[in-house]
Amino acid sequence: MTAVDRVRAAYAAIEAADRPEVWITLRRLADALDDARAVDAAGPGLPLAGLVAAVKNNIDIAGIPTTAGCPSYADGPADTDATVVARLRAAGAVIIGATNLDQFATGLVGARSPYGPVRDSRRPEYISGGSSSGSAVAVALGLVDIALGTDTAGSGRVPAALQGIVGIKPTLGVVPTDGVVPACRSYDCVTVFARDLATADAAMGVIGGGARPFPPDAPLAAPPATRVAVPKELPGLSAEWAELFRGAAQRLGVDLVEIDLEPFLAAARLLYDGGLVAERHEAVGAFVDAHRDSPDLDPTVAAIIGSAGAVPATRLLKDRVRLAELTATAMAELADCHALLVPTTTGHPTIAEVAADPVGANSRMGVYTNFCNLMDLCAVAVPAGTDSAGAQFGVSVLARAGADAVALDIARRLTDTPTTADPWPVRAGLDATVLLVVGAHLRGQPLAWQLDDRGARWIGPARTAPHYRLARLDTEPPKPGLVRVAPGAGTTIAGELWSVGTAMLGDFLAALPAPMALGRVELSDGSEVVGFGCTLQAWESGVDITHHGDWPGYLRRTRPGTAATRSDLTHRCWRRTAIALPDNEIDTTTEVHWLQAGELYVDLRTPADMAPITGTSLDTLTRDDLVQLCRQQAFAGHLGEDDGVWTWHRELDLHPAADLPDRGRLHLADGVLVETGVGRDYHEDWVTDEYSSGSLELRLHDASGRLGMLLRVGDRFGFVRGRDIGLDTGAAADLAAAVGAVELDMARTLLDMEVSLGVVDRSGWHITRSTLPFRIGDDLAPDLGAAEVSTAERDAAGAGIRRRWTVVALDRSDDLLPL
DSSP: OOHHHHHHHHHHHHHHHTOGGGEEEEOOHHHHHHHHHHHHHHOTTSTTTTOEEEEETTBOBBTBBOOTTOGGGOOSBBSSOOHHHHHHHHTTOEEEEEEOOSGGGOOSSSOOOTTOOOBOSSOTTBBOOSSSHHHHHHHHTTSOSEEEEEESSSTTTHHHHHHTOEEEEOSTTSSOOTTBOOSSTTTOEEEEEESSHHHHHHHHHHHOOSSSOOOTTOOSSOOTTOEEEEESOOTTOOHHHHHHHHHHHHHTOSEEEEEOOHHHHHHHHHHHHSGGGHHHHHHHHHHHHHTTTOTTSOHHHHHHHHHHTTOOHHHHHHHHHHHHHHHHHHHHHHTTOSEEEEESOSOOOBHHHHHHSHHHHHHHHTTTTHHHHHTTEEEEEEEEEEOTTSOEEEEEEEEETTOHHHHHHHHHHHHTOOOOSSOHHHHTTOOEEEEEEOSTTSTTSTTHHHHHTTTOEEEEEEEBOSOEEEEEOSOSSOOEEEEEOOTTSOBOOEEEEEEEEHHHHHHHHHTOOTTEEEEEEEBTTSOEEEEEEEOHHHHHTSEEOGGGOSHHHHHHHHSOOEEOOHHHHSSEEEEEEEEEOTTSOOBOOSEEEEEEOSSEEEEEEEOTTOOOOOOSSGGGOOHHHHHHHTTOEEEEEEEEEETTEEEEEEEEESSOOOSSOOEEEEEEETTEEEEEESSSOOEEEEEEEEEOSOEEEEEEEOTTOOEEEEEEETTEEEEEEOOSSOOOOTTOSSHHHHHHHSOHHHHHHHTOOEEEEEEEETTEEEEEEESSGGGTTOBOOOEEOSSEEEEEEEOTTSOEEEEEEEEEESOOOGGGSOO
């Protein structure tokens, strides 16, 4: 949707919703469309292109009076945008209006405004929550995509909870507050509302940065072993809401630690019951005192701000000392927990209930929010269910100052939101470095904790440019060493990318033992990152393991693992994921499938870069087709075992018999079956696609003596039809040489062998892979007689025929033949 389309849709939705109390000022449609056209002309590169936004009316929007919910407070339209508004515009968001609020952002109910109380988006007789009431309801009703609010005591979280949307309250000061009417200057934050966490994250990344810097040790991610504190007691919550909270906590799937919330709650009471409320008077008290008789002033707000002017300085100082004490006690309660999960608010009253008890109702709304900014915590509020009365329940993830990415990650768990490589603090200026790791710091490896403890964020797998080699270093414990080599002498090596705070990377480097080092590494896409390496001397003293492609693969293949048994192997369809051969780049692209019944097996291997076959029957195969078909490998026979050595006896083979038998040892490691060659230096990785408790396996021969096999495991099958001549290649060393040395008709005869794999469903036995590609899609349609099987095949010209086979031996398993 273009920005113009989205703006038109927004204004249509506003008219249909008929919620005038949401807005203090709505921009003219024509002006919003002008902005939208400019966004569309700029192209799709803007991070918020095509989104519409609303702004709480205590934040300056150029050309709109900033009333802070009091009409006479504004002395005219704002001359310029607040920094956060300007950043939204620059990112492609179209600002369409200024929203209603609890006057001077003093309230959590959304009903303290001369512009009228803002009603709940779903149940109009209930409050919206405040003070960012209009912004939250505009998002909840779908009138806008994002909205800005402010939060001092919960104004960016309480309405998010009651409206069933997301609210992000950042660490104090990391989002600029210039152009914002203060409520309590020391504790004010600009916040973001959106219907989903990803959109809120995107908007926060735009408005954040350039004010208070993030701490040098600010984490970029929640660690794998996340610990989340939860309150032992839940004051103010109904039994139903308490159960909703416990359900949300359990859904996190992390280690939960019950703590005493009393020091947090005691700090919360200081905001209005103690001296800290004096900041309310410092912000707008002079205006309130000068206009006490104005009908523009909400009486409850005026009373709070007016009385705040009478707080003695000694009371304010005393309570700040008390707050520091309570904060220290509260942080000790959190101990090694990474976050605190709390209900966002205690209930959802009606507008009438708030009118009857404006101060008491408001106070109850802030039980779990008032302490947050006082203790310099960040928070993410997310929906967490709906109660039996239809009220929306929400929870908030709170974390220490600078740990905004941690709170975001934990909130993702509650909302099933995918993780991203760069959470909003990174986009807002948190200094981070991308790091490539290739060894013991990979996820699941023994030193990954060193990155986790430094708050590093896993980005994902990566590969180097093809200029590197890898060695097993002579260290204890063993580590890999990566070195750059001359052009043509290296290959790509797999690793992982992490994002780590640059200051923490320095700390990490200081602890890095020799011979390891950090330097620039070129990736396969041509970019450069910081990466692990080692000295050339250390690399030369190690063992070259480049052909394994990565360190985990080398460990998986060369460590003993658990020896495989026949029951581990049989009645399965195996797929090869890699083969490692010395002096070769690891092959992960050849398509290899091994169907293993009880004793018999079929193996088919097709290179990923094999050229398309033009022939549609044996007689139409060209010489080039035949050469390409020779690049396949396909064989079948029976699997034997002797003292841990497995032999794949090849009774039927596309290629001439090899000098050495096909033998290997098999072990299981990390869910992978590893095959290690005996007599040949190779390792293969296999994973299983299919398992069945039984299988069909038949040896066959036709009237001419041609051999065949038919296997079925679960819904997978394999069919093999041997040649009707012996593979006599004379002086030729291999099949490709033989094909090139004989007449075309003879060459076709040499390739007249079928090894096919397929899937059985209700409509037939459909071939999905074959040494004769024109067979793909055919129905094998086997039919079992008393002592024979017939199969649907093709003659040399491509015409359909049925071939009769005599069953020679093995398990008839007749129940697996019928569909």
